[in-house]
Amino acid sequence: MNEILSQVFQVGFFAAVIRIATPLVFGTLGELFAERAGVLNLGIEGIMMLAAMAGFSTAFFTGSLWLGVLAAVLTGVMAGALMGLLTVSLGLSQHVSGIGLTLLCSGLSFFFYRLIFGQPSSLPKISSFEPLALPGLADIPVLGPILFNQFALVYLAMAIVPAAAFVLYQTPWGLNLRAVGENPHAAYSAGVSVTAMRYQALLVSGALMGLAGAFLCMAQYNAYTFGVISGRGWVCIALIVFGQWNPWKSAAGSILFACIDALQLRLQASSAVHLPYQVFLMLPFVLTIVGMALVSRNALAPAALLKPFRKEAR
C-alpha cells in the first residue's frame, strides 16, 4: 500500500494525468461545440485519426511542428465542413453521418499514409515537441513541474477550457450557438441563421479534434501509427454526458478519466495488487460509466440535439 501511495503522491503521476487528459480535453471541447449547436459529431474518432496523419506528414516533410499542427487543424475543419454538409445542409441522420465520417476518415488516413510513405520497413519519425518550461512558473514547488513543464499544446488545452466557457456563455455568438441547439425555430425567428451557426460550430469542433490528433502524434509520441487514437474519440463522447454539456465539467471529467488511467498503469507496475490486467485497463471506463450514471441524472442534453433543422417544418 505504501508503495502505491508513494507512487501516486509524486510529481510524475500528476504530470502524467495532465498529459493523458490533454487530447481528451481537446476532443471533448470539440464535441461540446458541435453538440451545443444540436449536432452529434460521431465523426470524432475518424477526424482525430485523419488530422493526426495530416499533421504528422506535414511536420515530417516541412520539419515544422507548428505547420503540422496547422495542417491537423485545417484537416479537422474540412472534415467538420463535410459533417455540416451531411447533417446540416442535407439534414441526414447524425448517427449515420457521423459513423460514416469516422469510417471514411480512418480509411482515408490509411490510404494517404500508404500513398505518402509507401511501406516503410521502420516507422517514419519526427522529432516531437519538447516539454516547454514556462519561465518563473516552472520553478514553483510541486505545481511548477506538474503544470508548467509541459508541452506547448498542453498550455493551449489549459487556455481553451476557460476560453470555451467564455465564448459559450458570455458572447452573443455563444448565445446563438446554444439557442440553435435548444430551440432552432425560436433562434430562427429571432434572426439567427441556424445553418450558419451549426456550420461554424462544426468547423470549431473539427479544429479542436484536429488538435487532439496532433497532440497524440507530435507531442505524446513522435510517429503516426494506425492505432494512435485507439478509441479516445469515443471516450470524449461519453465525457460530454458526464460533464453535462458544460466545458468546465467536461474538462474535469477528462482529468478524472486521465487520473484513473494513470493510476491503473501504476497499479499494474506495483507488487501490492495482483488483479487480472483487464481489470486495471477497464477501470477508467467503468468509473466513467458509473460516474456518468450518477451525475447525468439531472443532465439535460441540448433539446434539438440530433434534430435536423428545416425552417418550414414545425
Add this chain to the structure above:
Amino acid sequence: MNSGKRVPRTAGTIMVAVLVAAFLLSSGPVVPLHAQAPLKVAAVFETPIEEPWVNQIHVALLRAKKEMGIQYDWSESVKSADFARVMREYAEKGYQLITGDAFGAERIARRVAADYPKIAFVFGSGIGPAEPNFGVFDNWIHEPAFLSGMIAGKMTKSNTIGVVAAMPIPEVNRLANAFYAGAKETNPKVKCKFSFIGSFFDPPKAKEAALAQIESGVDVIYAERFGVIEAAKEKGILAMSNMSDQSALGPDTVITGPVWDMWPTVKYMVSLVKAGVFTAQDFGGFSFMSKGGSYLAPYNKFDAKLPADVKDLVAKRQQEILAGNFRVDIDESIPKSQ
C-alpha cells in the same frame, strides 16, 4: 496452285502442335516450361504491415520474392469479417501457398483451408497444424529474450527492470518470463515489473505505461511494443527492443533485444511447396536460435559500452543454446509485477 497441298500440311502442323501442347499440359511439372512459372504466394494479415509481428513475416516474404523468384502478393488490415473472403479470392486465383497471421481469425483460416486441400496454408498460430494442408509457425524468440534478460540483470543499478507489452497472450508471456528468468540468472536480487496496454497499437499509452514503470525505479526496460523506447530515451534509462533491431530509435538507449527472423521458416515452406512435398506441419522450430530464426540484435553502440564480462557471459550462454546444451524454459503463464 499449291494451296491444295498447303492446306493439309498446315492442318497437320496444327494437329501436331495441339498434340504436343496437350502432352505438355498433361505431363505437368516435369516439363521445364511449366516449372518456370513462379510460385504464387499470398499473405493475408489482420493488421497493417507496420505491426512488428506481421512486419517480420512480410520482410521475409519480400526476401523470398527476391531470392527465390516467387510471385508475392499480400493484403493487410483484413478484419476477421473479411478474412475468409480474401483467403478464398487468393485460393481461387491459383495461389499455391497462402500464409499470414491468423490469431484473431484462426478458426476462419482453418475452415477455408479445409476447402482447398491442394493449396498449402501456413499461418501464425499458438496451436497445432491440421492435415492435410494447414501448417503453423510462431515467434519462438524466448531464447534471445532470455539473453537480453541476462544483460538487463547485469546492467540494472536499481535492481528493478520492467516489461511493457501488448496483452498477456502466450506469445508475449513466454518472452516476458524468459526475459525475467535471464535477469534472475545474472542477478538474483532483481525484481521485474510487467505492464500490459491491452492493445497491439497504441504507442502513446505504451509510452505512459513505460513512464509509470520508470518512476517506480525501473532502469532497464524491455520494449515489447512501440512507444516504450521513446520513454526510456526521454528519461535516460536503458531499453531492449523486440522483434527487429531497433537501435536506430535510440542508439544510446537500446542495448540489444530479441530479433525474430522469419527467413528460415519462409525459405523452408516455399521450397517444400516448390518441390511439391508440402505437408501440414509445425514450422515453429525454424524460429529457434539454432535454425537462425531468432537471434540477439547486434550491440551497435553498446559494443563498446557493455562490460566485457557481461558480453562473455552472454556469448557463452548463446553458444550453449546453439549447441543444444542449454534449454530456455517456455513459461507461458501470465507474469506478475514484483
